[in-house]
Amino acid sequence: MPTEQTVYDSSCSGVLSCISGRNYSSLAVFLMGAVALVVDSGYTYGAALLLLGSFSLLWRKPVLSLESEDKLLMAVLAGYSLLFMLQLWLEGAEVSAYDRPSRFMFAVPVLLFVLSYPPRLSWLWSGLVAGSLATAGWAVWQKLFLGVERATGHTYVIQFGNISMLFGLFCLAGLGWAAVQPYARRWIALLLLGAVCGALGSLLSGSRGGWVGLPFVFLVLYKAYGAVLGRRLTMMALAALLGLGALAYALPQTGVQQRVQQAFVDIERYQQGDRVSSLGYRFDMWQGAIALIVEKPFSGWGVEGYSERMQHLAEQGVITDYSANTHAHNEYLDNFARRGIVGILSLLALYLVPLKLFARRLSSDNFELRAVATAGAILPVAFMDFGFSQVFFGHNSGVMVYAFWLAVLWGTMRAMEQAPAERRQH
Secondary structure (H helix, E strand, C coil): CCCHHHHHHCCCCCHHHHHHHHHHHHHHHHHHHHCCCCCCCHHHHHHHHHHHHHCCHHHHCCCCCCCHHHHHHHHHHHHHHHHHHHHHHHHCCCHHHHHHHHHHHHHHHHHHHHHHCCCCHHHHHHHHHHHHHHHHHHHHHHHHHHCCCCCCCCCCHHHHHHHHHHHHHHHHHCHHHHCCCCCHHHHHHHHHHHHHHHHHHHHHHCCCHHHHCHHHHHHHHHHHHHHHHHHHHHHHHHHHHHHHHHHHHHCHHHCHHHHHHHHHHHHHHHHCCCCCCHHHHHHHHHHHHHHHHHHCCCCCCHHHHHHHHHHHHHHCCCCCHHHHCCCCCCHHHHHHHHHHHHHHHHHHHHHHHHHHHHHCCCCCCCHHHHHHHHHHHHHHHHHHHHCCCCCHHHCHHHHHHHHHHHHHHHHHHHHHHHHHHHHHHC
């Protein structure tokens, strides 16, 4: 019985065009997972290849059967990008400031390219497994052999830990795909290993923000696979996850226990008026950002205005100098303070629209499609969590991972949905 992957293999028009396009996109998507965190700017390589490949649509001119959902998702990506760049233009910002917001726009042609030449799912999932294994290996080497306090890669430690966890969660989403493959047990074992390694990379980084939202991610996984696993297996899986978490906490080498205990210490110190700590600085930044939002809730302060006003608050002793010279360490507050009500609404749309669209497929009868939809739903849920303690879109890694994985997962899923209809037409 042919799988959905086999079915949409046959839906390409032109054999040579199909083979070269699909091989190219498969390699690019593999690299998006495999080298994202273990190579300098590794998260850009696969995405850049996909963007470069999208130019071929100008002469290949494949038939794109775009529906309202596709247009809505592209509008959300483009709208967030254009709003951000419009504000920069009104402020007279330098050209370099347009770099990060423009990448959301670049994800749109990538989505169209992936829709035309979807990657092979075996390459997509194996890339994530390879990336999780490599990331965990690198983190273990740093933590246990180099003696670093918090494992990190070629990006900031918070992004390193959270993206590592995200890739591990993607591996869990892929279990539905693995279950219907010819070598199901091998694929399931590999994806479970990838999931454990992704979590390990996060734990060794000590990035606590990514752990808070795990219950919501597991809710997505339960919605996708809970009915299939049944109550007994679901409880066993939950017990295994809790056991792994307890083990990581108990082992002092991981540093998890120290990071958790430090959080309580920081909170107690802040309540006593001592703001010089990791969480203390965050609370300070949030206090400053909220003050700016109250003053200008509709228009926001802009990029330069935000920095200037935060500096004034520091001079008045409302916040510390350190808190005034960085972003708010909260995606929502930072966006609201800088871009006003329209800015925060565009950010919420960037999260909630993809979540709603992917969630519609979590009960699909096609388990290959359900797996991709589950990964797609996990992506915004995870980033909504990450955004509470970090401005993820203020870093290249955060923008590239969110925008381009969103394009890849949506384009791949929609290609699978379109394939049966196109095959009947041919």
